[in-house]
Amino acid sequence: MKRFIGFIKKEFYHIFRDKRSLFILFGMPIAQIMLFGFAITNEINNVNIAILDHSKDATTQEIIHKIESSKYFTITASILNETEIETAFKKGHVKAVLIFEKDFSKNLGKENNATVQVIADATDPNTANTISNYVTAILQKYQQKINVAVKTPYQILPKTRMAFNPELKSVFMFVPGVMTIILMLVSAMMTSISITREKELGTMEILLVSPLKPFQVIIGKVVPYIFLSIINAIIIVLLGILVFNMPVQGSYFLLAAESVLFIITSLSLGILISTVSASQQTAMMISLMALMLPTILLSGFIFPISSMPLPLQIISNIVPAKWFIIILKGIMLKGVGLQFIWKSTLILVGMTLFFIGLSVKKYKIRLE
Amino acid sequence: MSISVNNISKSFKGKTALKNISFEVKKGELFGLIGPDGAGKTTLFRILTTLLIPNHGEATVVDFDIIKDYKSIRNNVGYMPGRFSLYQDLTVKENLEFFATIFGTTIEKNYDLIKDIYVQIEPFKDRRAGKLSGGMKQKLALCCALIHKPKVLFLDEPTTGVDPVSRKEFWEMLKRLQNKGITMLVSTPYMDEAAICDRIALIQDGEMLEIDTPKKIVKHYSKTIYNVKANNMYQLIKSLKSYQHNYSVYPFGEFVHYTDTRTDFSPIDLQHYLTSKNLKNISIEITQATIEDTFMELAK
Numbered sequence: 001m002k003r004f005i006g007f008i009k010k011e012f013y014h015i016f017r018d019k020r021s022l023f024i025l026f027g028m029p030i031a032q033i034m035l036f037g038f039a040i041t042n043e044i045n046n047v048n049i050a051i052l053d054h055s056k057d058a059t060t061q062e063i064i065h066k067i068e069s070s071k072y073f074t075i076t077a078s079i080l081n082e083t084e085i086e087t088a089f090k091k092g093h094v095k096a097v098l099i100f101e102k103d104f105s106k107n108l109g110k111e112n113n114a115t116v117q118v119i120a121d122a123t124d125p126n127t128a129n130t131i132s133n134y135v136t137a138i139l140q141k142y143q144q145k146i147n148v149a150v151k152t153p154y155q156i157l158p159k160t161r162m163a164f165n166p167e168l169k170s171v172f173m174f175v176p177g178v179m180t181i182i183l184m185l186v187s188a189m190m191t192s193i194s195i196t197r198e199k200e201l202g203t204m205e206i207l208l209v210s211p212l213k214p215f216q217v218i219i220g221k222v223v224p225y226i227f228l229s230i231i232n233a234i235i236i237v238l239l240g241i242l243v244f245n246m247p248v249q250g251s252y253f254l255l256a257a258e259s260v261l262f263i264i265t266s267l268s269l270g271i272l273i274s275t276v277s278a279s280q281q282t283a284m285m286i287s288l289m290a291l292m293l294p295t296i297l298l299s300g301f302i303f304p305i306s307s308m309p310l311p312l313q314i315i316s317n318i319v320p321a322k323w324f325i326i327i328l329k330g331i332m333l334k335g336v337g338l339q340f341i342w343k344s345t346l347i348l349v350g351m352t353l354f355f356i357g358l359s360v361k362k363y364k365i366r367l368e
Numbered sequence: 369m370s371i372s373v374n375n376i377s378k379s380f381k382g383k384t385a386l387k388n389i390s391f392e393v394k395k396g397e398l399f400g401l402i403g404p405d406g407a408g409k410t411t412l413f414r415i416l417t418t419l420l421i422p423n424h425g426e427a428t429v430v431d432f433d434i435i436k437d438y439k440s441i442r443n444n445v446g447y448m449p450g451r452f453s454l455y456q457d458l459t460v461k462e463n464l465e466f467f468a469t470i471f472g473t474t475i476e477k478n479y480d481l482i483k484d485i486y487v488q489i490e491p492f493k494d495r496r497a498g499k500l501s502g503g504m505k506q507k508l509a510l511c512c513a514l515i516h517k518p519k520v521l522f523l524d525e526p527t528t529g530v531d532p533v534s535r536k537e538f539w540e541m542l543k544r545l546q547n548k549g550i551t552m553l554v555s556t557p558y559m560d561e562a563a564i565c566d567r568i569a570l571i572q573d574g575e576m577l578e579i580d581t582p583k584k585i586v587k588h589y590s591k592t593i594y595n596v597k598a599n600n601m602y603q604l605i606k607s608l609k610s611y612q613h614n615y616s617v618y619p620f621g622e623f624v625h626y627t628d629t630r631t632d633f634s635p636i637d638l639q640h641y642l643t644s645k646n647l648k649n650i651s652i653e654i655t656q657a658t659i660e661d662t663f664m665e666l667a668k
Contacts, residue, residue: 006469010458017457202453206512209417209447211439212470365438367419 003212007220014194015224025190029182029232033239036174044130050077050094052085055104063116063142067098072134089121096120096131164333175240176328177301179233180321183259184295187229187266188273189287195221195274196283205367214363222267229263240332249335258331258345262324265348268355269320275362295321323347370395370520370551371416375425378411378574385411386574388425393553393567398546400565400582401555402663408574409555410450413524416553417447430519443471446518448509450525456498460489460508463497464515471516481548482511485541503534510541514550521545523554527561539564559660570663577666582659589657589665591615594635595623598647607645611638618664625661626652 016022049067053060068075076094079085088094099117101107108114118135120128165172195218198204207217237255240246248255269291277283296302298312299321305313316322323344330336330344338345371393378386386408393399401409414420416429418438426433432440454463464486468475479486489507492500497508506526513521523542527535539561542552554565562568563582570577570585578585598604601619608617608626615627626638635652642650 003470003472006466010455010462010466013458013462014455201456202449202451203455205414205419205449206447206453206467207470208419209442209445210467210470211443211472366421367414368421 004216004220007212007216008223011194011220011224015228021190025186025228026232026235028185029178029236030239032178032182033175033236034243036178037171037239037244044072044127044134046074047072047096047127047131048076048094049073049096049098049131050079050085050088051075052079052082052097052099054102055100057103057105059105059108059114060100063100063139064098066142067135067138070134070138085119089119092121094121095127096135098135169244171240171244172246172333173301175236175244175246176325176332177296177299179236179240179259179328180262180299180301180324181292181295182232182236183229183263183324184266184269184291184321185287186232187225187263188270188291189284190228191221191225191267191270192273192277192283192287193280194225195271196277196280199274200279208365208367214365215360218271218359218363222271225267225270226260226263229266230260233259233263246332248332250331250337254338255328255331258324258327258341261345261348261352262320262327265320265324265352265355268352268359271359272355272362275359275364294319298322299325301325320348320351369393369428369431370397371399371427371429371553373412373416373425373427376412376415376422376427377424378408378415378420378422384574386415386422389571389574389576390425391569391576391579393551395551396546396549398542398552398554398564398566400562400568401553401571402557402559402562402568402659403555403571404557406573407571409571410524411574412571413447413449413522413553413555417445417522418442444519446513446516446521448513448521448523448526450528452505452509454497454505454509454512457496459494459496460500461493463508464511467512468515473516475515478515478517481517481545482514484544485511485514503530503538506530506534506538507541510538514545518550520551520553523552525555525557527556527558535561559658559663562659568659570659570666572663572667578662585659585662586657589662591627591657591665592633593655593657593661594626594628594638595620595651595653595655596626596638596642597623597649597651598642599649600647603645604642604647607642607647611641616664616668618661620658620660623655625655 051064053064064075067073077088079088079097085097088097097119099119101115101117104114104116116139118132120131122128162168198207237248241248270287273283273286273290277286294315298305298308298316298319300316301321305316305322308316326344327341327348330341334340369392373389373391376386376389377384389412401412403409411420415422416427416434418434418441421435426435428434429441430444432444434441455466458466464475468478485507489500489504489511492504497505500508510523510526513523527538530538535558542554543564546552556562565582567579567581568585569579578588580588596604596608601624604624605617605619608614608624613629613633615629616625618625628638638652639650
């Protein structure tokens with residue numbers, strides 16, 4: 001036991017003396033969560049639009065007023081004729097232009113029919129789509145208001161409610177995703193690098209020719225990173241709660257327990273990588289290629305799994321991150337207990353045991 | 369016997385590294401393994417320290433079998449690999465403490481064993497190991513390999529890349545350790561260091577050429593060696609090599625070691641020949657065979 005503690009002490013020396021890695025270790029989660037939370041967002045706010053009003057009557061004024069008073073749009077320009085539209089887009093000042101036809105109010109009253117044209121700058125298709133949806137929504141709301149008196153015979157009014165994330169905040173999606181990526185990265189990559197470093201520097205040779213048992217070496221390598229990963233997980237959850245008002249509906253205890261489970265899964269993957277790679281560089285490449293990419297792309301973090309082609313959907317099942325994200329979203333957003341996520345939990349436990357078993361089988365007590 | 373090697377062979381992917389190696393090292397002996405780079409010295413060390421399994425043959429270290437009892441061997445030997453293999457980001461003291469701890473001992477317990485060496489690096493005990501000079505690194509590595517009082521010490525090229533003064537100091541330290549009853553197997557590519565060992569084995573291309581005491585090994589050399597010197601070294605070697613009676617010509621410091629094929633060789637003939645080749649200040653003297661001469665002869 002004394003040997004084991006001595007070994008862990010040595011590992012902490014390594015970690016704390018490598019200032020650059022330490023900075024990455026703790027700087028990365030903060031930077032990533034801030035980036036994903038603030039910069040990368042699907043929401044629109046204060047989008048600049050322009051109005052071309054051929055009619056200039058009370059109704060159009062009222063509609064313009066409605067649009068302006070929403071927090072989504074700012075009207076920055078009035079355009080006088082069609083030719084100016086393209087110039088405005090080309091200059092990039094506005095993201096959309098609203099065109100009211102001539103005699104808007106009159107047409108509405110007489111023919112019960114008036115048209116508004118929405119032209120959106122689709123160089124960024126997602127934003128263009130969102131803008132047109134928002135404008136349509138505002139127009140529909142206005143239409144409902146003026147229709148109160150008139151009874152339309154047949155009407156289907158969909159009433160949508162966005163459960164668990166009513167404001168459709170994208171940060172709710174990013175916090176679990178970033179947490180998964182960071183834990184995977186810290187646990188798997190850092191352990192695999194720290195084990196292969198011993199091989200590369202030749203110190204593994206001395207460790208092998210010592211009474212230290214292989215599992216003592218491995219566990220000794222892993223324990224410090226369990227601590228660091230737990231600290232990272234706490235930082236991420238705290239940032240999510242304090243900065244982005246991310247809710248944690250479920251039990252904190254369950255959240256912590258599941259996080260530790262995922263950390264151990266990642267660590268066992270890291271150990272497995274280190275047993276098959278001889279140099280730090282190989283270990284890093286394998287970690288990045290085989291772990292990071294699937295974790296980002298196939299876990300359902302950014303791209304929904306259900307819209308992937310079938311082969312990718314099948315492959316996504318072997319990505320541990322997929323199951324952890326399901327668990328995280330379940331606990332944080334839906335507030336579910338273990339009875340709803342036991343399947344994902346069991347899969348992670350199974351994967352961990354499999355990786356550990358494989359590592360033990362692959363671990364060499366000699367140099368060959 | 370501290371080390372007993374019986375017919376060991378080892379090959380890597382069809383390339384032979386060791387061929388039927390057999391030798392024994394007595395308890396308390398300082399045994400030298402002399403040979404050029406690529407001779408198989410490191411492979412032999414790794415087999416004896418249980419890091420590699422031989423293809424054929426068996427070996428015991430401190431009476432433990434290298435395959436069956438590898439755990440017992442790992443408890444009883446010290447190993448200093450050829451490459452500096454300590455933690456560069458740990459200080460001198462931390463490295464030593466770490467190795468003491470993993471062998472289940474403390475620095476204080478075995479301080480008398482490492483004292484002579486440790487006092488030399490003690491002024492730098494809070495310096496990171498990576499910032500030490502080559503000689504200091506080797507002294508620290510030796511301390512770390514000794515800290516658990518091993519019965520057998522394996523030192524793979526401990527003086528490679530170390531300055532001549534530190535090299536000499538290092539071998540003196542080994543000699544002192546020998547007095548404390550530690551068996552040592554040391555490898556080196558430097559022939560001049562071999563003379564300090566009790567017995568040496570000459571190894572080349574994975575084969576043992578000769579095993580004996582340094583004094584006796586030189587006696588295996590039957591020919592008379594001449595130290596030849598002249599004003600132009602390059603011209604001298606070229607001329608000697610084209611001399612019809614030459615048996616061997618090797619540069620040796622400022623001299624050339626020359627042997628002749630004839631038994632009734634007289635230096636006068638050679639003097640005339642060299643003068644005819646426009647060489648000046650020629651001197652030809654009989655000299656003692658060195659281990660290097662023996663090695664060259666055996667490796668021929």
